[in-house]
Amino acid sequence: MSTIFTKIVRGEIPSYKVAEDSQFLAFLDVNPNAKGHVLCIPKKEIDKIWDLEEERYRALMRFVRCVATALEKTVPCKRVGMAVVGLEVPHVHVHLIPLNSMKDMDFSHKVKMEKEEFEQLASDIQSKMDL
Template sequence: MSTVFTKIIDGDIPGRFVWADDVCVAFSTIAPITDGHVLVVPREEVAQLTDAPDELVAHLSVVAKTVGAAQQAAWGAPRAALLVAGFEVAHLHLHVLPAWDESSLTFANARADVPGDELDAAAERLRTALRDAGHGAHVPAALGSAALAG
């Protein structure tokens, strides 16, 4: 059975995509801890980090680093944070978010009431920062699409 993330990647459920390549995608979470919080998710369904092949973990880490640098540029954050938990969905995903201090890095701070237009604006801000950093080939052409940019 497909995970909710596979359904988002396949377009069965809408997503706010900021990155897409042959191996993974990154899209906004609907419950961000900070503005710009995204999930880096492999296209392949892998249940958890420790089940993933090393090459996949390496690729996800490089994408998370790239997205994190764009988040720092877009929001002026001193750090990009990376969280790997995976209890809510059994499909490996890396939480990448702009961060100002360690005390805010808790899922207890996730906001489930962020209006869609604010999520859209944050995704577009990140997409712009990724393009500005030279990663336009991996920025999907439009929100809601996991297709590769062309």
């Protein structure tokens, strides 16, 4: 059975894409810890990050770095935090979260955003991408 992320990759579920290449996709988390919370995933459905082949893992981290750099240029923050938890969806995903305080990494703390805010933010991050 396909995960929600695989359905996003296939276009079956809409998302606010910020970056994409042949192997990976980055999109805004619709239930964000902080404004600008991005998820970076491999397009191939793999459950655990440690199950990625070495080269795909390294390629994912290069992609994540590019997205984080664009995110930091777009959303005012002290730094961009990274987390890999993997309990919510059995598909590798790296969280990139703009941080101004430790509570921004608290996954029980969420912020609300309107559709227009998501759309504008996705566009702003895309404009800063250097893939």
